[in-house]
Amino acid sequence: MKKILLSLTLVATVFWAQSQAVVSGISPASVQGNYDFGLQVGSGAWPGETEDGTWDVLSSIDFNILGTFIQAELMLVEDGTPGLNPQGNPMSQEGCSPLTNDLTGKIAVIYRNTCEFGTKVLNAQNAGALAAIIVNREDAVLNMAGGLDGVNVTIPAVFLSSIDGATLIDAMDLGPVEVFIGNKFTTYNDDLGAIKGEYLVSRFGTHSSLINNNFDLGIQVYNYGVNDQNNATVNATITGPSGVVYNETVNLPSMSTTDTVAVFAGNPEFFPTFDLGIGNYPAGEYTLVYTIDLGTTDEDPFDNVFTTTFTVTDNVISYARLDGSGEPIATSFPSNTDTEYQSCMFFEDPNGGNVAVSGIHFTPHTDIAVNDLGTAEFFITAYQWNDTWIDINDPSITANNDFFTNLVSIGFAEHYPGSNAENDLNVYVPFSPAIGLQNNQRYLFCLRTFDPVFSFGYDGGVNYNANVSISAMPTSPVQVQNANTNNELTWFIAGWNGSPGSSIGLEVFDSAFLGLDDKNTVNGNAYPNPANNEVTVVVDATGKGNIVVTDVSGKVALTQSVTLENGRTNLDLSGLDTGLYIFNVTLESGKTSRFNVVKN
Numbered sequence: 001m002k003k004i005l006l007s008l009t010l011v012a013t014v015f016w017a018q019s020q021a022v023v024s025g026i027s028p029a030s031v032q033g034n035y036d037f038g039l040q041v042g043s044g045a046w047p048g049e050t051e052d053g054t055w056d057v058l059s060s061i062d063f064n065i066l067g068t069f070i071q072a073e074l075m076l077v078e079d080g081t082p083g084l085n086p087q088g089n090p091m092s093q094e095g096c097s098p099l100t101n102d103l104t105g106k107i108a109v110i111y112r113n114t115c116e117f118g119t120k121v122l123n124a125q126n127a128g129a130l131a132a133i134i135v136n137r138e139d140a141v142l143n144m145a146g147g148l149d150g151v152n153v154t155i156p157a158v159f160l161s162s163i164d165g166a167t168l169i170d171a172m173d174l175g176p177v178e179v180f181i182g183n184k185f186t187t188y189n190d191d192l193g194a195i196k197g198e199y200l201v202s203r204f205g206t207h208s209s210l211i212n213n214n215f216d217l218g219i220q221v222y223n224y225g226v227n228d229q230n231n232a233t234v235n236a237t238i239t240g241p242s243g244v245v246y247n248e249t250v251n252l253p254s255m256s257t258t259d260t261v262a263v264f265a266g267n268p269e270f271f272p273t274f275d276l277g278i279g280n281y282p283a284g285e286y287t288l289v290y291t292i293d294l295g296t297t298d299e300d301p302f303d304n305v306f307t308t309t310f311t312v313t314d315n316v317i318s319y320a321r322l323d324g325s326g327e328p329i330a331t332s333f334p335s336n337t338d339t340e341y342q343s344c345m346f347f348e349d350p351n352g353g354n355v356a357v358s359g360i361h362f363t364p365h366t367d368i369a370v371n372d373l374g375t376a377e378f379f380i381t382a383y384q385w386n387d388t389w390i391d392i393n394d395p396s397i398t399a400n401n402d403f404f405t406n407l408v409s410i411g412f413a414e415h416y417p418g419s420n421a422e423n424d425l426n427v428y429v430p431f432s433p434a435i436g437l438q439n440n441q442r443y444l445f446c447l448r449t450f451d452p453v454f455s456f457g458y459d460g461g462v463n464y465n466a467n468v469s470i471s472a473m474p475t476s477p478v479q480v481q482n483a484n485t486n487n488e489l490t491w492f493i494a495g496w497n498g499s500p501g502s503s504i505g506l507e508v509f510d511s512a513f514l515g516l517d518d519k520n521t522v523n524g525n526a527y528p529n530p531a532n533n534e535v536t537v538v539v540d541a542t543g544k545g546n547i548v549v550t551d552v553s554g555k556v557a558l559t560q561s562v563t564l565e566n567g568r569t570n571l572d573l574s575g576l577d578t579g580l581y582i583f584n585v586t587l588e589s590g591k592t593s594r595f596n597v598v599k600n
Contacts (some may be wrong), residue, residue, distance in 0.1 A: 020185065021063040022195060023133075023158050024302065026071060026178040031171050033302040036196045036463065038141040038159030038497065040117075040150075054118065054146030060154040061182075066258065069182025070131045070156070074172055075106040077124055085113045086369045087137055087162075095120040104128030107179055109169065112136050112159075116147030121157045131181050132157040135165030139460035140332030141498050156181060161332075161460060184224050184300070185258050191225035192232055192255070192292050193303030197465035197498065199290050200264070202310035205321035205462050205501050206328065208508050209283060209314050211351040214275035217248075218264035218470060219290050223255040224300070230254045231295030234263055236271050240312075241284030246274050264470055278351060281312045285322075308462060316361070317508055319345060319475055319501030320459035327426035330363035330457025330503040334496045335480075340489060342479035343456040344446040345504040346385075353439040356514040357382065359413070359430035361505035362447055363457030364422055371453045374419040378449055379580060381596055382411035382435050384525075385442035391472035392493050404479075404491045407444065408525045411435040412582065412596040424457070428507065432594075433521040436514045444477065445504055448580070457503035464499040476502035524585055524593030526571075530600045533574040537583065539567055545587040547571065549597075557581060573599050 025031030040055045062068060077095040085091050089111045096115035108124035112134055121132045132155060134144065139161045146153060158181060160168075171177045184191070199219035207213040217236045223229055232255065238246035250269050252261050263269045292304040311322045320328035335341055360380055366373050386406040389397055397403060411431045417423075437443065447456050464475045476495040481488065495502075524539040537547065542564050549558035549571075557576055562569040564587075576599045585593040 020183050022180070022182070022184050022303075023160070024180040024184065024300075025168070026180050028171060028175065028177065031168055031177055031179070034193075034195055035160055035164045036141055036498065038143045040157050041143045041145045054150040055153055056151050057154060057156055061156060063156065063182045066183055066185040067187055069180055069184060069187065070107065071178065071180045071182075072105060072107045072130050074109050074133070074168060074177045074179055075101070075103050076109045076169070076172065077101065077103070077120075077127070079123065085111065086367060087111070087113075095123050097123070099123050099127040102128055105130060107181065108132040109165070109172070110134050116149065117144040117157070118146035118148065118150030118153055121153045121155065122149040125153055125155045129155060131155050133165070133168070133179070134159050135169070136160065136162050138332040138334075139163045140334055140458065140496075140500060142334070143497055163331075163460075185222075186224075186226050188224065188299040189226045190229070190294060190296055191223070191298055191300045192221060192229060192294050193224055193300065194219050194221055194290070194292060194306065195303060196306065197463040199306055200466050200470060201308045201462060201464065202286070202288065203467070204317055204319055205310050205459060206316050206318040206505065207281065207310065207312045208317045208355060209279065209281055209312055210354045210508065210510060211317075211349050212275070212278040213281050213312060214273055216265045216273050216470075217271040217288075218262070218466070219306070220466075221252060221255075221261045221263060221292055223257055223259045226257050228254060228256050229294055233293050233295070235291045235293070237289050237291075238274060238286055239289075240286040241282045245276060245286075248272055283312050283314060285309055285311050315508055316505050317347065317355075318361070318503065318505035319462070319464065320457075320503040320505065321462060321501075328361050328363070328457075328503040328505040329459040329461065330365075330424065330426065332458045332460035332500060333365035333455040334458060334500075335452065335455035337452045337480040339452060340448070340450050340479075340481045341452065341455065342446050342448045343502060343504070344444045344477045344479070345502045345506070346474045346477060347437075347443045347445065347506065348440065348473075350439055352437040352441060354511055355437055355508040356511040357411070357431060357435045357437065357445075357506050357508055359428055359507045360445055361426050361428050361503075361507065363424060363426050363503050364417060365424055365455050365457060366453050368420045368423050372420065373417045373423045373454070376417050376449065376451065376454045378415040378417075378447060378454075379596065380413040380415065380429055381409055381446050381448065382431065383407040383444040383446065384410050385444050392468070392474055393472050403493050404477075406527070407529055408527055409529055409595040409597065410523065410525050412594060426503075433523075434509075434514060436511050445506060447504065450580075458496070458500040459503055460498075460500045462501045464501060468494055468499055475499060522587070522591050522593050524583070525595050526583065526597045530598035531573055532600050533572065535571050535573055535597055537562070537569050537571055537585070539564055539585055539587070539593050541587050541589070541591065542567060543588050545585055548584045548586075549576070550582050550584070551579060573597075
């Protein structure tokens with residue numbers, strides 16, 4: 001995971017390091033094109049994250065050197081282990097034991113599971129492999145730590161999603177498959193291109209027609225070739241239910257070899273904002289296509305066209321796109337926690353006051369071969385995000401990652417699946433009462449589990465890396481507690497690597513109708529939240545009332561009669577254990593309020 005991305009002020013080179021290396025299918029035609037990939041974490045100049053000493057790749061190859069690459073035929077590993085893994089793939093192709101096949105001169109293909117990444121790659125290296133591709137269980141990528149064996153690994157390895165891995169493996173069933181891994185700069189004479197994650201996509205995968213669905217467009221273009229390029233263009237087209245609604249072409253400046261042009265707002269080359277005006281976006285699917293044109297023949301044209309989709313509806317807002325049944329897509333279920341995990345969706349909009357949230361959609365997940373989803377408890381919280389910050393690079397708080405010290409709960413719900421029937425399927429959980437939003441107010445809508453075997457869905461087919469980098473605003477923050485964070489609850493504001501869109505979907509309606517069915521409820525919250533030994537309860541009411549505090553199992557932990565003065569009262573929490581609690585407030589009038597508080 002990552003906490004913070006590069007600053008907007010570095011936009012011209014914001015993607016340079018990760019773009020020097022690519023993973024590209026060469027032959028047959030069915031595999032051609034670039035693939036989104038994860039890296040060996042901390043392997044030094046091979047582009048990755050902070051050096052962690054778990055790999056020794058640099059003793060053999062450095063893909064930061066122009067034109068340094070490995071291009072070879074793929075071969076699945078075999079170690080003789082009997083049986084199938086939970087995904088139905090041969091255990092022998094997980095490569096956890098010394099290999100029985102000869103991979104000399106080949107790129108090894110290895111299924112994820114069972115053993116450490118370093119062990120898999122070392123076994124492939126010992127069998128003669130030039131490099132390794134590890135295929136994920138899910139449609140997502142991650143970066144790989146080497147474990148105990150990584151320090152002996154000198155060959156590069158990359159990590160592909162289950163879908164991209166299946167594309168390669170299916171083609172291998174029909175004949176030889178050749179793949180390029182490395183630095184493609186200066187490999188061809190005439191070659192412009194870009195990569196996934198370095199172009200802006202729609203602000204949401206699913207928009208509501210009740211707000212303005214405008215967004216900026218942009219893409220990072222590279223001259224990978226030897227020759228200068230003087231006549232290149234990049235076009236962006238958006239086609240919606242009514243036809244083409246956006247068609248703009250940018251003339252690129254002269255580009256010498258290895259030059260890059262950042263076509264983003266604020267730079268000399270940019271696209272106009274896509275903006276049809278509120279209420280002018282017909283409901284349905286929209287397709288955004290970026291096309292890079294050299295003005296001559298591109299010798300490697302498979303990274304010149306990039307397509308993404310988004311949907312406009314009346315009633316859903318989500319970073320995920322919608323599937324055929326109108327539910328947020330969930331193709332991957334990332335998790336990296338030993339105990340507690342919170343997956344969130346960020347929302348802020350100048351027209352946010354136009355909508356109210358009646359509930360959320362999400363997709364729960366576990367490995368039902370070994371776990372029972374019916375034992376899960378999921379807690380859904382809507383927060384006003386009241387920390388004061390400009391963007392995720394705000395120097396006043398980035399040093400301590402203090403973006404999440406003032407989260408005020410404004411809505412809470414619980415969900416208990418009951419059986420495995422809901423696994424990997426979209427569910428809807430209502431808020432009671434519905435939550436009215438405000439213009440330009442920041443919100444987090446979060447899913448929480450206290451059991452690490454459960455996780456939540458993400459749309460692995462959309463990548464918000466560029467959106468987060470250029471806007472310096474979050475999309476899907478996560479909070480985890482594991483050994484990598486010294487067992488402390490730690491927020492990662494930029495979310496998971498690859499920035500997939502959380503499959504949380506807000507069910508929204510016109511705020512003009514808010515409250516018509518909520519006459520027996522009032523708004524309430526508490527601060528600070530999380531709290532230590534005392535909390536201030538705030539309710540839109542005055543007079544006497546009663547507060548019942550329960551833990552997540554429903555057991556009553558505290559009961560207190562209170563008198564609300566100016567809608568406020570203080571409550572002593574010193575007798576409560578650390579954890580999540582549900583506050584149920586009942587007033588003399590019979591009106592109620594419900595919200596949750598985390599006790600530190």
